[in-house]
Amino acid sequence: MKSVRLFDFIQFDGVSWQVVAQDGAELALKNLSSGRIRRVPVAELLSDESYLPDSPAALPCLDGAAVLERLGPSAKARTEFLHRHVHELVYGTPPEATCSAVPRPEYDLANPLLRRVETKAAELATAGTPISARTLRRHVAAYRKHGIAGLADGRNIRPSTLTGWADPRVVALLEAEIAGQATTSTGSRSRAIIRVRALAEQQGLSVPSRSTLYRILARLEKSRHPFGNATTRRTQANRPDRTYGRQAPSRPGELVEIDSTPLDLMVLYPDGSTGRVDLTIALDVTTRTPLAAILRPVATKAVDAAVLLARAMTPLPMQPGWDAALSYSRSVLPQGMLPPDEEVRAAIAAKPVIVPESITVDRGKVYIGSTFTAACERLQISLTKAAPRTPTDKPHIERFFAGVNSGFTQYLAGYTGPNVVRRGTDPAAEARFSLAEVQALLEWWLVAIWQNRPHPGLRHPAMPKKDLTPNEAFAALAGVAPQIPVTLTRDDYIALLPLQWRSIHPYGINFGGLRYDCPALHEYRGVPSGLASPANGAWEIRYDPYRLQSIHVRDHHKGIWIEAEWTMARRLAGPFSLDILAAAKKALDKRSGNIPGADLLAEINRILTAPVGRVEVQAATRAHTTDPVVPAATDPTPAQVPGQDADPVIALARPHRRARRIDHLED
Template identity: 70%
Template sequence: MDRTGSKGVAYAEHGGCVVKAVRLFDFIQFDGGSWQVVAQDGSELALKNLATNRIRRVPAVDLLIDDSYLPDDPRPLPSLENAAALERLSPAARDDVLALHGHVHEVLHGLPPGSSPGSTPKPEYDLTNPLQARIAAKLTELATRGIAMTERTMFRHLADYRARGIGGLADGRATRQASVSGRTDLRVLALIEAEVSGQKDVSTGTRSRVIARVRAAAAKSGLDVPSDATLYRILKKIEGSRHPFGNATTRRTQGNRPDRSWGRQAPSRPGELVEIDSTPMDLMVVYPDGSSGRVDLTVALDIATRTPLAVILRPVATKAVDAALLLARAMTPLPMQPGWDASLSYSRSVLPQGMLPGDEDLRSAIAAKPVIVPESITVDRGKVFIGSTFTAACERLQISITKAAPRTPTDKPHIERFFAGVNSGFTQYLDGYTGPNTVRRGKDPAAEARFTLAEVQNLLDWWLVAIWQNRPHQGLRHPAMPRKDLTPNEAFAALSSVAPQVPVALTRDDYLSLLPIEWRRIQPYGINFHGLHYDSPDFHPYRGVPSGLPAPADGRWEVRYDPYRLQAIYVRDHKKGRWIEASWTLTTHLVGPFSREVLAAAKKALDRRGETVAGRDLLAEINRILTTPAGRAERQAAQRTHLTPAAVPAPEAPSRPVVDPALMAPVPIQAPDPVVIDFPRRRHGRRIDLLED
């Protein structure tokens, strides 16, 4: 008997039970002294100090719950370990145990179990008879019922019942636990385990391949191998959830699980922990040149509230500037982001009626979405997140960065679950959905694609604020309501009441400061930015004037630009401490937001024709893409946007009408230079309105 516990509380272990008790005249340890219980008055005990003979009155309850109390001889209780033994048996085995229990109980107590008080036992089972006589009578009774049992067996049942209760009467074969290997040599079992573990990174094979390799390895070691049937049974028990003979992708994913119990991150306030990651989206969209392709989705997700702080879509692999821009958008509400209103207006004009709500409904939904300032960000080790652009932005904003383990997506499980939620709740309802893998992919998702990247971006922004933020999430539960799932907006409200956060949003100047930077000279016509001309009336004092900035500027001016919204660039006027917004000189020719991918598409078209990428040729190619789709892919893209066909203007015309979908009326736009382009075998064309990426 061990009389001291981990906290100094006395206990006694009898058959697995821990009991605390006190009796008269017990010698006990209490309150740092030795005492004897000398009297009891109701619920109070009189304790005599053995060192000073002082009498102390203590309630019995206070004595038993005190950590310093050590009892003299606790009263044991029978073990309740097998109280639920019948629940672990099959119905047939349970009926056999209950029948045997009735006979054993009658032999020991004279009456069957469940007899009413005052019942008289049968004469042969009267407790005045010796136990052996009662056993003999019971064996005779069983023999008349056709049940053969020896006296030795009955004595064994009585002993098991006294020691373990009704659970001791169960047949050991019904409760015996079978091992994985049975009687197979443990060294052979180790060979099988090694072969199953080795299937993680190899191509999927069959079980017969594993068995053949196990037999070959066992032959080298001189081990006896059981039959194939036994090896197949062992394999079935060892496989578990590792999928050694299933899909290779699933097997590698399961292999990334930690060899320990799952941990749980429980941030107590919004912004305490944010995860950022990118993944290819299961959707085909229309590119600016009329072709179709997939896009990357980059997200910053707050763990405490499951609120996506910012999302960015782009048709190519994410660059380092995208991570910094994601951080800027996370801390800037949508209406405050330069160029967002123009993008939304265009998407509303070309999308089917009702897909995007009106300005009032949209802004009310955006206002309900919380603005959260990140404190700590968990990222993977990709170049996009460990580059100097992103780390410098986090350092400036005093945001700590935590790097996940290499090739361990389980370090960011919440954002991986968010990606799955976007696919199930949003992506699969759009035309061009590709499915999670080739097995579930349609015949030609590229031909079904009809939405451009800017349209999908605006639709996703609306879905996040209207649907995701108001949908209950299983990972958001309050301890007082463990069965009630909260929405991200409700979780933010609950946490903000306990740990209030001061709403902070970046200003327009702060937002522009996080955009990528380049250096350009202000020419008399404006700024030439990647072959595109930008101009502003505020350039008048600086045309042809050096900025005076040292290297790397070398007299050029600082230019900031949004890679996804190239309708305008932003030039820093360091002399007056302001930003000058310069618009693209051909922006009136373009209804939708323009992006750098249009420029890339024009250059590719010139490269395919073997022409030089000169400024005049490049602008001509951009005008061709914007106004007259020539190729089959471009014509299909024009049909997907549901735009009215527009006649191709004559090259020598000094001006030409451009359809503004917001006004649905021709607006005469003066062309800067007439560009003569020869399109053989072309009679009619349709305009492609290009969207941002």
Template identity: 40%
Template sequence: MLVDQAQLQAAEDFAVLGAGERAALGSAALLGHLPTEVADRALWWQRHLVEVLTGLSPDAPAGTRPRPEYDPAVRSLAERERSKAAELAALGEEISARTVKRKRQRYEAGGVEAVVDHRLAPHASLLGRADPSVVSAIRQAIAESVDASTRTIEYARWRTEQILAAEHGKDVVEMPSRATFYRLFAKLSGGVHVTGSARTRRSLADQPEGPFRYEQVAAPGELMQIDSTPLDVLVRLDEGMPGRVELCGLVDVATRTIAAAVIRPTTKSVDASLLLARALTLEPMRPGWIDALKMSRSVLPHRRLLFLDERLEHAAARPVIIPETIVCDRGKAFISENFRNACRALEITFQPCHPRSPAEKPHIERTLESVATMFCQFLSGYLGRTAEHGGRNVEDEPLWSMLEIQEFLNEWLVAKWQNRRHDGLRDPGSPGRTFTPNEKHASLIESAGYVPLALGADDYVELLPATWRAVNSYGIKINHRVYDNAELGPFRRQPSGVTRKRDLWEIHRDPYDANWVWVRNHWEGGWIPVPWKHLGSVPQPFGDLAWNHAAADLRRQGESDPTEEQIAQAVTELLTKAGQGPGSGKGSRTPRPSRRDQRVAARTRAAAEVPGPRLPKPGTPPARTDDPLPHDDEERDGTQDGPIAKVIPLGVFDPFKEADKRW
């Protein structure tokens, strides 16, 4: 009677009776770490034991019949073991039937590696016969070095002695010799960098113990990461003053697209918020860029997307990505209330990392490092990633301004980064093929779709840091500065109606431009631009950095509580003094400004020159984000073929000085 195997195993009353545990599968590859004679001896035992178990040796040709003394159908297992012992004794091997039985049992339990004679194999113990107390003390010394400065092995040996004396008493546990301690320390500190880079040591200690989590993303913007880092390039801030700046970037995990990247003197919450606005704004073609950088010439589906978003007509080959979730660290600029409000206004999920967990946002960490190695090192004034990699007299090299480096970075991201094949963008069906960020975005947009989101002028004001103040009779006071105009008349000494904020008024301001603030009209909606009342006396734009620096200088000069007019005048003198440069000759009466004054003034002016989405000025209609930039031939009127004349700005009219003039 024949029964189909599938039907037999599917029957409810089917069961396998009397089945023992399956023997382990042995592998000769496991013997590779053993000496040749030890491995050959194990394979020799395997051939004889297989014949005892099956009746045939492993290398027997097909159709071979078992020898009578090893035929399982005729002889029992014990008889076959005695026959094998007798055969080996005839060959000169003094092996008993009991030894054959013991080897056979080990082989069935653990395979060929179980029959290895470990007396002939070298000991592979990590610590050998080291005292467990010494090992524990060394591990404690290694753990203490994670957050400490880098020291030598000799310090670790001294620290180990101190730990043993504190736990067991002095001279109770014997310390190993210097050579033995060095060998033991090298084994226990492998991969920890105890005597190496402190930064690497802390980074390795912050890694999770378990496996790294792999984020499954299927659409552009589904998961994005933001971070900032000091740029390894010296820039010319103002009047030739060199200084360091920071790079703040936003990367899309699905496509590895750098959606936005800005260079600022210091990363503030307004920079992180406006970085979101730059990600939602297309990258326009700029004068001097070649036509190959246009989106219409790239692999992106420009023609089909143009029907959905007319702004793409004059755009460069960088996709516009709308974030859904943003992962960031716990830097002040990212966990600030302003950045949280910006994410909330744009309906973006805000997801901060755990403290000291760079592994939770590895993509932006590696992206910023790639920008440093692939872009920054080609710029004049490159400093190297650390002090030991830096050159001499880098500040004497011809340095680019922050505005020029930002322009270079924008073009490099479009020309190089978006068209560079990324190792993390591979086809699961064909792992050998890699994609560029633009190619990956073009493939994902087919399934995820594209919905344009254009920001207006009021949206940029919403992204600025917010504070709450009262509208008094004299106006609004913020950081000893008074802002006032006629439009605040109906709101003076009036409650805003926001009871949870004690009826104060919501005010947004740009830290890099202290000349204007925007007051939210809680009664009728919209924004009220309010200027600083001393705006006419200080024509240069400046921000909180210059203001706080001038206030600190006045306090050092003995002014316990400097007035607003004094601070404003000090700011004007600071910017003017730094702009004049050093005095010429011994008889010059103009004192040379300190490097700190020059640096503050330079960083303030550089921050005001950074291109990108700018705030609307009062009385001007909001600019369209889809207007193409004019080309070089459109900017010239045909009369500027010669050298451009030097522009001499007019001074501020001072009626008191005019009255003293003699006509």
């Protein structure tokens, strides 16, 4: 406790003063060096950290004022019993007596304290609760020094240690053994005890009994789960050893997280095999809006991060080739799984356009490569790298991945479950969807379902009990922190696509064994570009690895992009990717060893319309029934358009036979 009195010599604000006068709530302080008078409010003086009294007042400490609340029932009753009798010894009356109460004659303060103590000892002995006079004198001294806290049994309020009286060196061995369990296979506690005992005996330490070691080990485990599941143990060990922080961006785009994860789903690869896919997503933390999502059949490449950034800043209708991809998905998916164009475009229009200001990524090669970092620098987006092996630096996107699995992936045929314990007998045999189909369904689910689903992390101060949807959160913040909508133009989008150098031949451009041509290239056929190394006279080519029906040639003389279409693109069933092209070439190599253009077109169309390895299964199914295939674990409810009365994600669960409609092909 702090106090100040008139004429005290004090230290305040780094200077020596004397209190010379008091005027109401203010004190007059005289500077002992200069004699200057300063008026300071009493409350300001006492609360200032620089205030030091010349002779601190011997005021009582209030640390033990709440001691009764920390005691058990029996200890509390004993302390209250002592308090009543000791209070009467010190003040003449019990604590419950009023101010006007008269002390009993034997406890009148005029009597010496020793006589009062002897009288109290005799009284307690007669009442059947004997306490010696010596003990009573000790209680009186403790009461005067510490108050009622001095009457409590110290054994009841003294804090105990985790390890008791055990040798600290043995405890250190136990701690090291627990820490070493983070990366090893799960073992039992007995193994840890045996190892610790062996190490302690080698060092000549006194080892407690086995029961004591087990008791200490149980106290040291805490929440680290050193003898539980290995996955849980590694997760617990990965928690930051500090106070948890919390990111609270206040406007859309202020903080965006990008990460990749394997999707818990088996899909059909272009070569007919099955496997899992990687999902790469860019998530706005403020509104929980996914800016873009890309699926890959293998580990994500560095160019994918740049393409993801391009798609994040370009609405779907403005992306070259997106209309063709949507038409293809609608032609191969069962009728009703994707709604009409009007409904799709309305859902896309409701999704906010968010410009990233800062992006948090991990330290994978995908995001620290020059392709992605140069794009962020060019767009003036600050890049923050998370700590190594610390997913807690991107908690929001990690939770988003769990939401995708629970709200989208688990309803698709081929769902693998989060781990082998929850995995079905053969998820690969249940796979029915190709990568392109899952990409189309995921994009539709994000804009139609996720953007309109309430999120517990989104709440407005005016409605603290109402969970907002990502679209509602953006609308609420738009009035507080309005954002200027900025999107990439077609040229900007193309500039972020992967780069290659190619010559323009009289027949066009040879890219990946395919010929691309355009009338606008006529004046450059056989003409060097004039660009130095690494071009060496070749022309700059940009391509979308997921939509290879056309490529883009840079005319650096005119400063424009020329779109060159594959010469057989008009006969395609739909957009195809580099993976499909590679699978088609591999299949033809196994058959004939050469790759004629017409055969390659037929192989690409065959992969797009009926994946290898599933044609026989689908043909057998159609021979027995005309209804869509529905496995036992799937709800046989007819497919619904997402957004209608039935649960929209159930529509995604129904495996299907591929529609072989290629009505838009030209001869």
